């Protein structure tokens with residue numbers, strides 16, 4: 001690599017990872033007291049190693065990671081934020097509870113923030129723009145900031161009309177508490193019913209809930225941070241969203257973030273068969289079971305644009 005090329009690479013990394021364009025306001029500080037539960041989840045998640053390790057506990061950790069990653073992508077993102085498919089009021093309630101079990105606040109909070117991100121992607125108002133506010137802030141800083149704790153109900157009027165969703169949004173800690181308790185009692189049950197698995201309640205709780213939730217946090221947060229920094233840009237979307245296979249595997253399809261920013265009305269985020277999109281496959285199965293319907297997909301002009309690199313001009 002020539003000196004000139006090294007300089008260009010260095011300067012592009014600098015603008016990507018160390019942007020100096022956003023000046024943080026006084027009320028955009030980390031709320032360290034409010035961050036205690038978030039940090040405790042991490043600490044218990046790491047201390048899980050002292051409860052011993054078993055295939056059952058590690059299996060539960062992986063299962064709970066992907067089951068709840070789907071809750072974030074298939075439910076909070078593709079349903080509540082973008083309404084890319086339809087479902088019954090009952091299954092909508094299940095999707096909301098399932099999403100809340102990920103311990104990432106309630107569906108209305110999540111959808112309101114996400115809609116804001118699409119409206120102002122990588123502009124000054126974008127709360128977690130990696131380009132303008134840096135990697136740390138876009139990944140986790142904004143989550144720990146008191147300023148962004150409330151739900152902007154104006155942005156989710158289509159959802160606030162359901163009292164059960166408002167209830168889950170307000171009491172979003174109940175679902176993770178019930179899940180953690182269920183995992184604990186499942187571990188107690190296995191300890192007695194299948195002692196050969198060498199697990200117990202505490203071990204299951206630590207691995208299956210706390211370790212899994214910690215990894216789930218960072219898997220999800222990668223979309224706010226890394227998906228606007230690394231990968232390839234297929235569509236000229238006017239912001240920094242990228243497509244990445246690795247992020248898609250970690251996040252069940254959310255890594256096709258540039259596709260998603262180009263056409264957020266589609267439930268599917270990969271646009272070709274080789275763009276692995278596990279949330280889409282799960283929702284397909286749900287549609288065969290009659291749980292969801294009217295799944296929206298990409299129109300032909302998006303494929304034409306992907307092929308040619310040109311937007312179809314409509315009169």
Ligand SMILES: [Zn+2]
Pocket residue numbers: 117121223228241257261
């Ligand atoms: Zn984005």
Ligand SMILES: [Zn+2]
Pocket residue numbers: 077081082114118260264
């Ligand atoms: Zn989105």
